[in-house]
Amino acid sequence: MARTLPTIPRKSASQQRSKATVEALLDATARVLVRDGYDRASTNRIAAKAGVSVGSLYQYFPNKEALVAALVARHNREMLQLIRDALKKVASLDLATAMREMVKATLDAHLVDPALHRIFADQVPRMGQLAKIEALKEETFALIRAYLEDRRKEIAVRDLDAATSILATTVEALTHEFVINKPNALDRDRDRFVNEVTRLVAGYLTPGRA
Amino acid sequence: MARTLPTIPRKSASQQRSKATVEALLDATARVLVRDGYDRASTNRIAAKAGVSVGSLYQYFPNKEALVAALVARHNREMLQLIRDALKKVASLDLATAMREMVKATLDAHLVDPALHRIFADQVPRMGQLAKIEALKEETFALIRAYLEDRRKEIAVRDLDAATSILATTVEALTHEFVINKPNALDRDRDRFVNEVTRLVAGYLTPGRA
DNA sequence: AGACAATGCGAGCCATAGCTCACAAATTGA
DNA sequence: TCAATTTGTGAGCTATGGCTCGCATTGTCT
Numbered sequence: 001m002a003r004t005l006p007t008i009p010r011k012s013a014s015q016q017r018s019k020a021t022v023e024a025l026l027d028a029t030a031r032v033l034v035r036d037g038y039d040r041a042s043t044n045r046i047a048a049k050a051g052v053s054v055g056s057l058y059q060y061f062p063n064k065e066a067l068v069a070a071l072v073a074r075h076n077r078e079m080l081q082l083i084r085d086a087l088k089k090v091a092s093l094d095l096a097t098a099m100r101e102m103v104k105a106t107l108d109a110h111l112v113d114p115a116l117h118r119i120f121a122d123q124v125p126r127m128g129q130l131a132k133i134e135a136l137k138e139e140t141f142a143l144i145r146a147y148l149e150d151r152r153k154e155i156a157v158r159d160l161d162a163a164t165s166i167l168a169t170t171v172e173a174l175t176h177e178f179v180i181n182k183p184n185a186l187d188r189d190r191d192r193f194v195n196e197v198t199r200l201v202a203g204y205l206t207p208g209r210a
Numbered sequence: 211m212a213r214t215l216p217t218i219p220r221k222s223a224s225q226q227r228s229k230a231t232v233e234a235l236l237d238a239t240a241r242v243l244v245r246d247g248y249d250r251a252s253t254n255r256i257a258a259k260a261g262v263s264v265g266s267l268y269q270y271f272p273n274k275e276a277l278v279a280a281l282v283a284r285h286n287r288e289m290l291q292l293i294r295d296a297l298k299k300v301a302s303l304d305l306a307t308a309m310r311e312m313v314k315a316t317l318d319a320h321l322v323d324p325a326l327h328r329i330f331a332d333q334v335p336r337m338g339q340l341a342k343i344e345a346l347k348e349e350t351f352a353l354i355r356a357y358l359e360d361r362r363k364e365i366a367v368r369d370l371d372a373a374t375s376i377l378a379t380t381v382e383a384l385t386h387e388f389v390i391n392k393p394n395a396l397d398r399d400r401d402r403f404v405n406e407v408t409r410l411v412a413g414y415l416t417p418g419r420a
Numbered sequence: 421a422g423a424c425a426a427t428g429c430g431a432g433c434c435a436t437a438g439c440t441c442a443c444a445a446a447t448t449g450a
Numbered sequence: 451t452c453a454a455t456t457t458g459t460g461a462g463c464t465a466t467g468g469c470t471c472g473c474a475t476t477g478t479c480t
Contacts (some may be wrong), residue, residue, distance in 0.1 A: 014447055014456055021457080037337060042437055044460095053459045058439065122336040127247060159402075165391075166384060166406060173383030174376060181375075192369075196376060203413040227476085228427065252467055254430095263429040268469065421480100428475070438465085445458070450451100 022060050024050040029071045034115045038123040043067070069129040072120060076136040079109035087143050095154055095205060098147065100198040106171050107190060110179045118180060141168050148205075155205040167201055174200075232270050234260040239281045244325045248333040253277070279339040282330060286346040289319035297353050305364050305415060308357065310408040316381050317400060320389045328390060351378050358415075365415040377411055384410075 028050035032041045043064050047054045061067040086105030090098040110117060126133055145164040148155065157163040178185070178193050185193070238260035242251045253274050257264040271277040296315030300308040320327060336343055355374040358365065367373040388395070388403050395403070 017446085018457065038335060043439075044437070047460095054439075055441085055460070056458055059457075064438070125248060125335070126332040162402075162406060165387065166410065169383050169387045170380050170410070173379050177375065177379045192372075196372060199417070200376065200380070200410065200414045203417055204410045207409070207413055225426095231427080253469075254467070257430095264469075265430065265471085266428050269427075274468070423480095424478085426475105426477070429471105429473080431471100433468105433470075435468090436466090438463105440463075441459105441461100443459080445456105447456070448454085450453095 018060070021050075021052055021056055024052060025057055025060065025067065026071050026074060029067055030075075030113070030116050033068070033071075033119045033123075038068075038119065038125075065129050068124060069132060072124070072130065072133050073135075075113065075116060075120070076133075076139075078112050080136060080139055082109045082112070083140055083143060087147055091147065091150070095151055096198065096202045098151075099202045099205070100194060102144070103171055103175070103194050103197045103201070106175045107178070107194065110175050114179050114183065117176075121176065137168065137172065140172070141165065144168050156207050157205060163205070166204070170201060171197060228270070231260075231262055231266055234262060235267055235270065235277065236281050236284060239277055240285075240323070240326050243278070243281075243329045243333075248278075248329065248335075275339050278334060279342055282334070282340065282343050283345075285323065285326060285330070286343075286349075288322050290346060290349055292319045292322070293350055293353060297357055301357065301360070305361055306408065306412045308361075309412045309415070310404060312354070313381055313385070313404050313407045313411070316385045317388070317404065320385050324389050324393065327386075331386065347378060347382065350382070351375065354378050366417050367415060373415070376414070380411060381407060 025046065028046050029041070032046050032049050036045065043057055044054055046067070047057045050057075057067070061070065082105050083102070086101050087098075090101045093101075120133055124130055124133065141164055144167055145160065148160055148164055148167075152160065155163070174193075174197050182189060182193075235256065238256050239251070242256050242259050246255065253267055254264055256277070257267045260267075267277070271280065292315050293312070296311050297308075300311045303311075330343055334340055334343065351374055354377055355370065358370055358374055358377075362370065365373070384403075384407050392399060392403075
């Protein structure tokens with residue numbers, strides 16, 4: 001056999017292998033969590049689903065908590081990226097439009113993997129490392145707060161932190177509830193939802209105009 | 211010893227005894243949940259704390275899930291009673307005042323036992339019988355919806371169900387967040403909070419007036 | 421008093437799940 | 451080629467916690 005191009009170095013094959021293992025474990029964790037729930041998602045089951053042995057699992061994650069926490073982190077990164085992009089795009093637009101885009105982005109974020117997100121919300125205990133489920137909220141808070149700061153003059157609110165908190169919490173809670181209770185919503189339903197939520201928060205920030 | 215009044219019948223002493231046992235178990239469950247968290251709250255520990263044996267525990271509750279579910283139900287009953295009373299009082303008042311009272315009642319409800327409520331929210335998995343944690347929301351929904359129906363003409367919303375859902379979810383989420391993040395809030399802080407939330411929801415229902 | 425029922429007891433069974441460890445296979449570098 | 455290193459394996463150890471069951475105590479009724 002002609003061994004073609006032996007000089008081209010494969011870039012760290014071993015690293016590649018282990019990376020794939022880690023990815024497989026995270027993917028399997030997500031699938032098993034969704035299928036069986038948090039309690040029934042044993043590390044043995046997850047490893048089996050990933051096609052690796054438990055031993056390998058514990059080579060990359062010190063315990064079950066850390067494994068799930070890593071998955072949460074990955075999921076939060078994906079969601080947060082959408083929020084970030086949306087707020088970047090509307091930085092220069094008016095408040096009502098910006099709010100609308102933020103609500104839409106939040107909805108999109110929740111549609112990344114609703115089933116998994118629901119498991120996180122309903123079954124994964126927020127304690128220890130898992131408390132970082134909340135990290136998403138904190139980062140979102142920072143993004144929104146930065147935007148509001150920019151537009152401070154246009155909004156009718158004294159305490160910016162309080163307003164940010166109200167905004168972030170409200171939009172998050174409403175979006176979560178909507179995705180859970182209307183899993184089969186059509187585009188039309190989603191538009192209506194976005195309309196209502198936008199009206200709610202925009203009216204709060206700028207009470208003047210209807 | 212003079213056995214005084216032997217003729218007066220104790221009303222069903224045995225029933226009384228078992229009722230006390232059940233109460234002790236529920237109280238102990240609450241305390242152990244708050245102290246140790248859901249996972250560490252073993253039935254043995256709870257029985258010990260209640261001063262009864264595990265066997266007695268399983269005489270009144272088929273399993274751990276049912277035990278915690280019973281506690282959740284008791285807690286929800288207490289909270290819901292406050293909401294119910296508040297809405298009954300304001301049935302004839304104007305919308306803004308009614309909203310304010312509802313927000314205040316929701317806050318009071320969350321202050322019944324914040325630590326326990328937090329455990330329910332953060333650690334108790336919403337599955338199986340425990341899903342009834344959500345029952346509180348549904349009943350609150352019904353109460354609010356009935357009120358809004360009464361005042362339909364005054365509010366600027368097409369879909370009453372949607373409005374109710376937005377209202378209930380928003381107030382609940384904001385109140386929850388407030389109680390969690392500001393556990394040592396003063397009356398002054400609470401008033402401010404109630405003001406803001408009232409403005410938010412009242413502005414949503416009646417966009418006309420600021 | 422005596423019998424029957426209701427309630428309480430708690431050592432221990434059993435299933436499960438997190439995690440370890442001694443070993444094997446793959447990969448790399450020289 | 452061959453040792454050294456990285457990566458993978460999975461049977462099984464250990465701890466834990468839900469739950470049972472045979473027995474004891476308390477209470478009731480006649």
